[in-house]
Amino acid sequence: MSEPLSPGATIGILGGGQLGRMLALGAAPLGLKCHIYCPDEASPAFDVSSRHTCAAYEDLDALAAFAASVDVVTYEFENVPDATAAQLSSQVPVYPDPSILAITQDRASEKRFLENLGVVVADWAEVDSLEDLEAAVAKIGRPSILKTRRFGYDGKGQTTIGPESDLAEAYETIGKAPAVLEAMVPLTCEVSLIGARTPFGAFKAYDVAENLHENHILKTSTVPASISPDLQVEAFEMGQKIAEAFDYVGVLGVELFVTGEGDEARILVNEIAPRVHNSGHWTQDACAVSQFEQHIRAIAGWPLGDTARHSDVVMTNLLGDEANGWADLATHAATGVHLYGKAEARPGRKMGHINALSRMR
Helix, strand or coil, rough: CCCCCCCCCCEEECCCCCCHHHHHHHHHCCCCCEEECCCCCHHHHHCCCCCEEECCCCHHHHHHHHHHHEEEEEECCCCHHHHHHHHHHCCCEEEECCHHHHHHHHHHHHHHHHCCCCCCCCCCCEEEEEHHHHHHHHCCCCCCEEECCCCCCCCCCCCEEECCCCCCHHHCCCCCEEEEEECHHHHEEEEEEEEECCCCEEEEEECCCCCCEEEEEEEEECCCCCCCHHHHHHHHHHHHHHHHHHHCCEEEEEEEEEEECCHEEEEEEEEEEEECCHHHHHHHHHCCCCCHHHHHHHHHCCCCCCCECCCEEEEEEEEEHHHHHHHHHCCCCEEEECCCCCCCCCCCCCEEEEEEEEEEH
């Protein structure tokens, strides 16, 4: 990209879920339009975009027409088919670059990338057979976590290897798919960094969020996190290092483990998300510029917005029928309510979130 996109330009977004919806909402105040591409007719992002295409990601004719209608393409999820990203990038700029997807879609490739950067990750081993799993457990020990290399999220595609776990049964549980075995790190807490980088190399990051999960699904993100200023700086530098190594454009989430206490505390990278991230939803109400507007600014070549927060905040995901309490939630003081417009509330499904603000400490 040689010049920033002007107001009136169109952003193409692959994926029509809540992240696509909030990206479109983030683009509108900047005078930028959004065209959503998703095969799901019930996509909530369709409701808030100026245009949408409902077609398969493998439909080459539909993809060509989509590419011709937009000025830049991005995505709300990282499991975009390779052929889809390749076709689009031959016609229009795609950010983040599809080559980054090839790394982040595969846990083993991602871990190698991070290790080559000198970034610390938990001990791990590649698993392509039951024999590999037996050797990996002998090396890494128990407890440990077996994860599919691809398509796992919110606890899907993984199982814990405990002291009494049967390895053949565990391997069967993940469908005997290519996998990695990860050491189970003794956690002090889990945190994440949301950063953004432009095509021209500018980088900014938000304050680190401290995350709590329930049944492997993010439940709350609290800012400020209960980590030292030194670890905050280290997380920022780690995120910038990763973004620069990728020549990244857009918002990325870096999920981090914190181990140890006091002077012994350290951080390890768990995973990279090459997109806007659930743990960054707090920015919608606690910052002047949300992660969603920031992503649009980055891929459009605009100056990045201010990442400073004006309030402390706790973001809480509304899962399943929790969103049915919207009438009560709407009465809470200093609380932003964000509902995703999904028709069916299933257990564990992300239906919305709230951001409860408080005076900065």
